[in-house]
Amino acid sequence: MSWLETLRTGVNGVRSHRLRSSLTVLGILIGIAGVIIAVGLGEGASSQVTSEINALGSNVLTITPGSSTSSTGVRGALGSASTLTMSDVSALESHVDAPDVKAVAPITSQTEVLTAGSQTATTSVQGTTSNWLAVRGRTLTEGRFIDTQDIKDHTAVGVLGATTASELFTRGDPVGQTVDVNGIPVTIVGVLASTGSSSSSSTTSDPDDTLILPISTGAERIFGGTSRNSVSSIALQADSPADLTAAYQEADHLLLQLHGITTASDADFTITSEASLIAANTSVDHTLTILLGGIAAISLIVGGIGVMNIMLVSVTERIREIGLRKALGATPRVIRRQFLVEASVLGILGGILGVVVGLLGVLYLPGLIGDPMTTSPTAAVGALAIAMAIGVLFGVYPASRAAALAPIDALRSE
Amino acid sequence: MITPPLGTPEVDVATETVIKLERVTKVYRTGSISVAALRGVSLSIQEGEYVAIIGPSGSGKSTLMHILGCLDVPSAGRYHLAGDDVSNMSETALAEVRNRQIGFVFQQFNLLASLTAWQNVELPLVYAGVPRLERRERAMSALGRVGLAGRVNHRPGELSGGQQQRVAVARALVTEPALILADEPTGNLDSKSATDVMALMGELYDAGRTLVLITHDADVASAAERVVGIRDGLLSERDESKLESQSIR
Numbered sequence: 001m002s003w004l005e006t007l008r009t010g011v012n013g014v015r016s017h018r019l020r021s022s023l024t025v026l027g028i029l030i031g032i033a034g035v036i037i038a039v040g041l042g043e044g045a046s047s048q049v050t051s052e053i054n055a056l057g058s059n060v061l062t063i064t065p066g067s068s069t070s071s072t073g074v075r076g077a078l079g080s081a082s083t084l085t086m087s088d089v090s091a092l093e094s095h096v097d098a099p100d101v102k103a104v105a106p107i108t109s110q111t112e113v114l115t116a117g118s119q120t121a122t123t124s125v126q127g128t129t130s131n132w133l134a135v136r137g138r139t140l141t142e143g144r145f146i147d148t149q150d151i152k153d154h155t156a157v158g159v160l161g162a163t164t165a166s167e168l169f170t171r172g173d174p175v176g177q178t179v180d181v182n183g184i185p186v187t188i189v190g191v192l193a194s195t196g197s198s199s200s201s202s203t204t205s206d207p208d209d210t211l212i213l214p215i216s217t218g219a220e221r222i223f224g225g226t227s228r229n230s231v232s233s234i235a236l237q238a239d240s241p242a243d244l245t246a247a248y249q250e251a252d253h254l255l256l257q258l259h260g261i262t263t264a265s266d267a268d269f270t271i272t273s274e275a276s277l278i279a280a281n282t283s284v285d286h287t288l289t290i291l292l293g294g295i296a297a298i299s300l301i302v303g304g305i306g307v308m309n310i311m312l313v314s315v316t317e318r319i320r321e322i323g324l325r326k327a328l329g330a331t332p333r334v335i336r337r338q339f340l341v342e343a344s345v346l347g348i349l350g351g352i353l354g355v356v357v358g359l360l361g362v363l364y365l366p367g368l369i370g371d372p373m374t375t376s377p378t379a380a381v382g383a384l385a386i387a388m389a390i391g392v393l394f395g396v397y398p399a400s401r402a403a404a405l406a407p408i409d410a411l412r413s414e
Numbered sequence: 415m416i417t418p419p420l421g422t423p424e425v426d427v428a429t430e431t432v433i434k435l436e437r438v439t440k441v442y443r444t445g446s447i448s449v450a451a452l453r454g455v456s457l458s459i460q461e462g463e464y465v466a467i468i469g470p471s472g473s474g475k476s477t478l479m480h481i482l483g484c485l486d487v488p489s490a491g492r493y494h495l496a497g498d499d500v501s502n503m504s505e506t507a508l509a510e511v512r513n514r515q516i517g518f519v520f521q522q523f524n525l526l527a528s529l530t531a532w533q534n535v536e537l538p539l540v541y542a543g544v545p546r547l548e549r550r551e552r553a554m555s556a557l558g559r560v561g562l563a564g565r566v567n568h569r570p571g572e573l574s575g576g577q578q579q580r581v582a583v584a585r586a587l588v589t590e591p592a593l594i595l596a597d598e599p600t601g602n603l604d605s606k607s608a609t610d611v612m613a614l615m616g617e618l619y620d621a622g623r624t625l626v627l628i629t630h631d632a633d634v635a636s637a638a639e640r641v642v643g644i645r646d647g648l649l650s651e652r653d654e655s656k657l658e659s660q661s662i663r
Contacts, residue, residue: 005540016528324524327485328585329513329541331506407485411524 006334010341014349017314021346024303024310028350028390029357031300032383036358037365038296039379042289044372049285059102059241060135061248063088063234063255063271083259083268085229091254092236098250100243105132106215106231110223114211115180116168123164125181125211127218135237136207143175143190150214154221158186161210162194179211182222186213244273303350304390311343311398315405322402323410332403339399340392347391351384358383431494432592432624433459433482438491440477451477453647454491459626461592464619466627466638474647476597479628483516483595484508496592513541517586521598523578525570525585532557532566535585542589556584560614576607583614594618596627600634612637 014021065083089106092098108127113120132138133145141162150157158179165174165188178185195207213222215231238247248271255269256262315322322335330338359380362373440452451474459465469475480486481493484500487508493501496515500508517538518524525534535553544552557566560580570578579599586594596615600608616637619625627638635641643650 002543012528320522320524321526324526325537325541326509327483327512327518327524328538329509331509331541333506334541408480411485411520 006337006341009338010345013314013338013342014345020310020313021349024306024346025350025353027303027306028300028347028387029303029354031296031303032351032354032387033358033361034296034299035293035383035386036355036376036379037361037373038289038292039376040358040362040373041292041371042285043374043376044366045285045288047374048372059238059244059247060137061236061238061244061251061271061273063236063251063269065232065269084231084234086231087229088255088258089231089234091258092234092251097254098247100239100246100250101236102239103131103135103237105129105135105235105237107132107233107235108215108218108223108230109232110218112181112211112222114164114168116177119168119170121164121167121209123161123209123211125213125218125222127213127215127223129215131237132212132235135235138195138207139193140190141193142173143188145190146212146214151216154216155214156184156186156217156221157189157214159190159192159212160188161192161206161208161212163206163208164211165191181211181213184221186211186217248273300386300390304347304394307343307346307391308394308398310346311339311395312401314342315339315398315402318402319405319410322405323407323412326405326407327411335405336399336403339402340395343395343399344388344391347387347389347395348384350391351387354387355380355384430461431458432461432463432496433457433626434492434494435481436492436494438481438488438493440474440481440486441489451647452481452488455644455647455649457642457649459593459624461624462619462622464615464625464627464637464639466629466635466641467644468629468632468635468641468652469644470630473644475628475630475644477647478644479595479597482593482626483518484512509541513538514589515592517589517591517594519579519582519586519594519596519599521601523570523575523582523602525578525581527570530567530569531562531573531581531584534570534581535588538585538589552588553584556588557581559587560584574607575603576610579603579607579611580614583611583618587618592624594623594625596625598629598631599627600629600631608634 063084084106086106089104092101092104095101105128109124111122112125113122114125126132128146129151130145130147133140140159143159145159146157149155158181160168160174160179168174168179169177174188174191177188179188180186192208192210192212236247236251238244252264252267252271256264256267259268261267325335325338326332359375362375366373435455435457438452438455439450442449442451453474455478467475467478477486481488484495484503485508487503488501491501492499495511498511500511503511512518525531526537529537532550532553535556536549539549539552554563554566557563560583562577562580562584565573565577565581568577570581573581579602583599586596599611599615603611612634615625615627619639625638627634629635641652643652
């Protein structure tokens with residue numbers, strides 16, 4: 001008996017018990033759709049995290065004043081605000097003492113109210129050097145960034161973040177306009193490109209809502225009060241993500257030396273990798289994906305048991321048919337194949353419909369739950385293969401039982 | 415009236431001998447109890463014969479039918495079907511023998527309800543690996559032969575009992591088997607349909623078919639050319655003329 005005949009007989013068997021077949025297919029469908037949606041959610045979350053890390057610069061370290069081992073865990077308390085200075089910055093820029101550090105950007109920051117005409121915005125004003133753009137891995141949509149001449153001359157120029165720019169200048173080009181900060185008019189010379197990372201991230205403040213000034217201008221003309229030399233944080237760029245650990249050790253060692261501290265636990269500064277904060281989030285997402293995937297896998301197994309159950313019922317119910325087919329010359333192998341094909345048809349049908357429902361879910365669910373999801377062709381193809389395998393695997397036992405029936409016992413049963 | 419077993423071993427297994435049973439026994443074991451359903455049966459049936467095997471229930475006639483039909487194998491003894499020794503064949507080899515050599519007609523018709531008449535008839539040809547078009551053609555001609563040319567696309571549920579049994583006869587014919595084995599073919603039919611089916615059997619006999627009819631009914635058995643009685647697992651050849659006066663069961 002050819003495979004085509006076997007297939008035709010198998011499909012016939014499935015079609016002649018429509019309700020029962022559809023319920024079995026439904027079991028597989030739910031499992032497969034579940035796997036695709038779970039994988040879509042997981043991959044969506046992790047690709048969002050990856051884009052956030054990229055936005056921060058994956059090889060960037062941030063040094064902040066204060067000890068991470070202090071009891072409250074609060075860094076940058078009043079008394080420690082001045083522990084980082086411009087001399088720390090120049091020491092870190094040395095390629096001899098810190099060979100793995102590519103660039104250093106000191107940052108002073110304060111929240112200020114900006115006024116442009118009738119528009120106001122409360123934003124984080126940051127004073128820094130021309131290195132900032134490269135260290136942070138940012139680009140400009142228009143104009144220029146602050147340069148070394150601006151720092152030398154204490155020029156009142158600034159670069160706006162994309163969000164701030166659109167808040168202050170609803171229409172027209174911000175470049176060339178003036179923004180009032182603490183009574184000082186600052187001329188806007190450029191606008192930063194949006195990072196595209198969502199503002200809802202809890203780990204960082206919105207990188208698109210900011211005003212960048214030359215560090216000298218910030219310290220002397222805007223912020224006031226604090227010493228000209230102190231900075232609120234230092235951003236370090238390592239040569240590559242692989243050199244991040246080496247850069248971390250060099251910076252740590254150098255700063256301990258400069259600050260005259262002998263025990264590492266007494267350090268008056270903290271070095272963090274922002275990517276590592278997000279990486280912790282990633283692992284949470286991973287756990288979630290595994291959990292969801294696990295539930296989906298369990299429902300697939302339940303679906304498979306459904307296939308087996310139905311096939312066993314079908315064998316019992318069709319004992320006479322099996323007996324007759326055997327009397328007419330069907331060999332045990334042909335009977336086994338017939339039932340295996342029926343089980344596989346159920347599995348494949350469930351798989352195909354499951355992939356369709358899963359992909360529709362990936363398409364429309366993000367609109368409902370607000371989380372991004374990714375379509376994974378690997379998951380779709382894999383799920384289909386799994387569905388087929390489940391049909392065959394859970395069909396083997398019932399098919400063997402049918403094949404092993406003695407023709408007289410099968411014919412005799414009423 | 416138990417006569418010694420017939421068919422004492424002949425030197426020459428002639429080609430026209432379709433069935434040759436030699437001292438066949440069948441013992442069923444259920445736990446520690448064993449029941450001998452056949453106790454040394456020997457029987458020869460030649461090509462073109464029409465033989466009725468008649469016996470009451472419990473006589474071993476179903477067991478004999480299963481062994482003749484290669485649905486079961488003997489516990490001891492030899493069975494040659496169309497020249498081949500089938501006594502010790504594997505399940506797969508027996509399936510092929512059933513497919514090629516035997517056409518079954520059952521009391522319960524045993525048609526598949528989801529298939530049309532011609533699809534039921536072509537089923538043995540499917541297992542024989544006959545190409546599709548030829549199958550259809552042969553199924554149609556077999557249905558024509560049993561007088562159902564106008565019903566080929568009906569499903570069993572849409573046919574009367576007599577028509578269903580005629581479809582079953584067509585299915586038994588379609589492979590051109592060496593032997594047609596009918597087990598109480600009229601057991602589920604009204605007398606009119608029963609007469610029709612028996613007339614059909616007579617036509618097949620006239621056409622040179624080898625027929626074995628298993629029944630408990632003397633009237634049915636009387637249609638056969640030769641009658642073999644079975645009782646308590648032993649065969650006895652009967653003279654047809656005695657049937658009239660003898661009541662079976």
